[in-house]
Amino acid sequence: MFSKQVVLITGASSGIGAALARRLATEFSDIRLVLAARNRKKLETVANDCLKTAAEVLVVPTDITQVEQVTALANSAIEGFGRVDALVNNAGYGQMGPIELLSPEDAKRQFAVNFHGPLVLTQALIPVMRHQGGGRIINVSSLGGRLAFPTGGLYSSSKFALEALSDTLRMELESFNIKVSVVEPGPVKTDFFQVASEQLQLALPDLGETPYRALNQAIPEIEQRTSRLAWSSEQVAAVIIQALRDRHPRPRYVAATGGKTMLFLMTKLLPRQLVDIFWKRFYSINKVEQDWRSHKSSLETGVNVEMS
Template structure:
């Protein structure tokens, strides 16, 4: 079996690299592994170039590829652009993602499709495109950035948890299928992170929601917008999550999953193993204010009678 080159000599493709975890990972890799080659992909060319400049200042070689991961043709073109430029790709970090939050009933088919396109289909397509290259090179790594929301679903999470659950399952399938080719697959599961995730997600909640639905789920919709403040004390920096990804990249025997959240392992144990489902449901309904929606609906129903 061919030995993988040191990380400093590898080519690493990172999606969602213009901000947040992806940008922090690119900068961390450039600082810690002199001469590393990075392929940075995201929609915003200007922000990508700013990250690239920081990385190049400390000796990294960087290819910037502006890519909308919801556009199939752009996703398909990305791996070949990386290979054409550097001659190889050793690591794929599927980091790009966002949250299409809101009550499931109110998510439009178009918004649901875009959520899965970015959070699930893009990682699938990029992985499929690069697996032959990684296999021919003697191995490589695929890192899928999921979420605690990919292990535990919550109300008013819209299509976010379903898309991340799918990514988790895909990662398990790839890990088992690709181990024979020395392609190691790991999942990173952040909890709250100090990025613009919730502000962006909160802003998207009001889009395409009819007035009747907005009124019915008012408490839950407002609750989503407050989540960032409620979880601020537990939030990790993007750099801290990036360090976990680097740990997965440098380990000779990487774990299938890395929880990147304060108290995350305990939460998963309680929610998935110990507590009865009705109690878990009650917790999440209160946290996301679905209990208030229930109370208001019951009150309205009684008045109608």
């Protein structure tokens, strides 16, 4: 199936995207890869690894937030190989923090990377896939695209949108033999939480002076809680390859230990109130509630306790 196939991967300089490129190159020696990400040096490192076995690799440095660069990426792939058989929209990141405190610019960038970039690239390649007789589109979402949780509101919102887009595309493109699937990783051993923590510090440097100050230590704690369940990038890449290879691909592929069970419990079985309690404790919002109750109590008793 993958003989001479052209696969375009965004976010290919590290993590899941890099693992997918290397694995495809290893398993299918005559595959042709288009690798896109912002960092040319990292992309070229991945490309050199792939070239040890792959027939051809095209590196296209791309800022997925820039429409012109996304369009140029699609054009470069077509000019380089004449077709694109599979698109893997993998580029993404997580913007963490309470919704109240995040700026409109934070929201715009989150959606630009996780939703608008994949949308523009997909739109550019649909006519190509239709003309060549079909293709595959894999959108890498997250369990956070099915489950919303505190401090991850922008991230989940962008992934919910990506999943809705995928469902719509799956129905609209079926008659053109263009198959659309979503891959939903859970925790992954990448720099996701490091990037999320850095983004949080940039967006909210004064978080400790707000009513949400208890969240200052939340991200490292969350990373510790999830580390034992985290998959490697290579494991997630294997699921993406399964979605690419399946003759009749499923709408969604869960790439997480216990992910299907969690989705069933959280969306079908457990009362909403219990689900809310679980997530509030997991993401330390319960500590924010405790601080706020103490603050209100101090006001009522006349004791001066500082609370922004």
